[in-house]
Amino acid sequence: MIEAVGLTKRYGAKTAVHNLSFQVRPGAVTGFLGPNGSGKSTTMRMMLGLDRPTSGHVTIGGHAFRSLPNAPRQVGALLDAKAVHGGRSARNHLLSLAQLAGIPAARVDEVLGVVGLQDVAKKRSNGFSLGMGQRLGIAAALLGDPQVLLFDEPVNGLDPEGILWVRNLMKQLASEGRTVFVSSHLMSEMALTADHLIVIGRGQLLSDMSVTDFISANSADFARVRVPADRPECREKLTASLTEAGGGVMTEPDGALRVTGLGLSRISDLAHESDVRLWELSPHRASLEEAYMRMTQGVVDYRSTADAKEGLQLPPPGYGQPGHEGYAQPGHTPQQSPQEVPQQGWYAPPPPGQNPYAGAPAPTPAATADRTERKTSEDSR
Numbered sequence: 001m002i003e004a005v006g007l008t009k010r011y012g013a014k015t016a017v018h019n020l021s022f023q024v025r026p027g028a029v030t031g032f033l034g035p036n037g038s039g040k041s042t043t044m045r046m047m048l049g050l051d052r053p054t055s056g057h058v059t060i061g062g063h064a065f066r067s068l069p070n071a072p073r074q075v076g077a078l079l080d081a082k083a084v085h086g087g088r089s090a091r092n093h094l095l096s097l098a099q100l101a102g103i104p105a106a107r108v109d110e111v112l113g114v115v116g117l118q119d120v121a122k123k124r125s126n127g128f129s130l131g132m133g134q135r136l137g138i139a140a141a142l143l144g145d146p147q148v149l150l151f152d153e154p155v156n157g158l159d160p161e162g163i164l165w166v167r168n169l170m171k172q173l174a175s176e177g178r179t180v181f182v183s184s185h186l187m188s189e190m191a192l193t194a195d196h197l198i199v200i201g202r203g204q205l206l207s208d209m210s211v212t213d214f215i216s217a218n219s220a221d222f223a224r225v226r227v228p229a230d231r232p233e234c235r236e237k238l239t240a241s242l243t244e245a246g247g248g249v250m251t252e253p254d255g256a257l258r259v260t261g262l263g264l265s266r267i268s269d270l271a272h273e274s275d276v277r278l279w280e281l282s283p284h285r286a287s288l289e290e291a292y293m294r295m296t297q298g299v300v301d302y303r304s305t306a307d308a309k310e311g312l313q314l315p316p317p318g319y320g321q322p323g324h325e326g327y328a329q330p331g332h333t334p335q336q337s338p339q340e341v342p343q344q345g346w347y348a349p350p351p352p353g354q355n356p357y358a359g360a361p362a363p364t365p366a367a368t369a370d371r372t373e374r375k376t377s378e379d380s381r
């Protein structure tokens with residue numbers, strides 16, 4: 001098990017990690033998520049004794065990494081696949097690591113086989129593609145057959161076959177009872193690989209829960225309802241009937257209705273009672289990406305100026321007022337928070353009555369201004 005307690009790291013005036021406390025348990029794949037610059041690599045470096053915490057501590061199996069006896073046999077890590085002596089062959093690179101850790105040479109050939117590099121084992125690694133380099137980095141992490149494995153962006157540069165292989169490898173390692181801690185920006189991949197998530201933003205813990213709980217805590221399911229396009233009166237009739245029954249109704253950009261608070265069968269019954277024909281009645285289940293975007297939208301430091309999502313950071317003026325798009329019915333207060341404006345197909349519905357910035361301050365106009373300033377600045381490294 002990995003345990004971080006009050007972990008903090010400052011580089012001069014910059015606080016990269018602030019008071020992080022969490023546990024990474026064995027027997028599961030734990031995803032480590034956060035926007036660029038949120039402190040994931042810094043946290044992993046502290047776990048591996050490569051950076052000293054300013055305060056707090058992190059232990060692996062109860063010991064600080066530096067005091068672990070024969071650490072390479074207990075902890076394997078892929079932090080930077082490019083951190084390899086390019087003039088050495090893949091085999092010699094692994095052999096040198098093995099010799100330093102007292103690992104027999106036979107294990108080198110074994111892991112080369114596991115990662116599929118046996119045919120290029122004698123080739124210099126500076127001729128390797130990005131994906132081959134990642135495989136070599138994973139081989140190095142597996143070398144000591146450790147119980148604890150840390151991977152920073154392991155699928156970077158891998159082709160679909162390689163991504164599938166890494167996914168299965170992580171799951172297999174976890175099923176063997178190992179502790180697997182993996183950072184990634186690929187949400188679809190994390191949704192398929194991870195059992196548990198630790199999410200950070202600006203160095204602080206935002207969430208520590210199972211993938212399933214994370215999605216349901218940061219989104220709300222809704223139904224998409226479409227009536228024949230040439231029958232606007234049917235749409236109005238159905239909207240009135242749904243809102244009267246307690247549903248929340250909003251209009252999607254393509255004219256479909258987004259209905260919350262009512263089950264599919266109830267919506268179907270109400271449409272039938274209103275004599276309205278439906279062309280679509282489908283459930284929408286939020287993806288991990290949607291839930292993640294929602295959770296982290298207030299703590300993203302680096303954002304393209306051309307990012308269409310930026311306009312959705314704060315509710316538009318007058319949202320929820322009569323005459324504003326998305327307003328359902330006079331007297332009906334939408335159950336959704338103002339951020340639920342479905343202007344873009346990607347936009348995640350809000351969590352059911354929950355502050356999406358748990359553990360971090362909700363974005364204020366001042367914070368937004370700060371973000372606007374920072375988005376054009378370069379990473380100081």
Ligand SMILES: Nc1ncnc2c1ncn2[C@@H]1O[C@H](COP(=O)(O)OP(=O)(O)OP(=O)(O)O)[C@@H](O)[C@H]1O
Nearest residue numbers: 011016035036037038039040041042043379380381
């Ligand atoms: N050695 C260092 N000196 C100064 N600042 C640093 C140093 N290492 C990291 N930082 C800063 O700490 C913050 C966190 O960086 P870190 O690399 O841990 O983030 P990250 O979550 O891994 O980002 P990414 O997803 O882009 O890899 C950043 O603002 C970064 O510039």
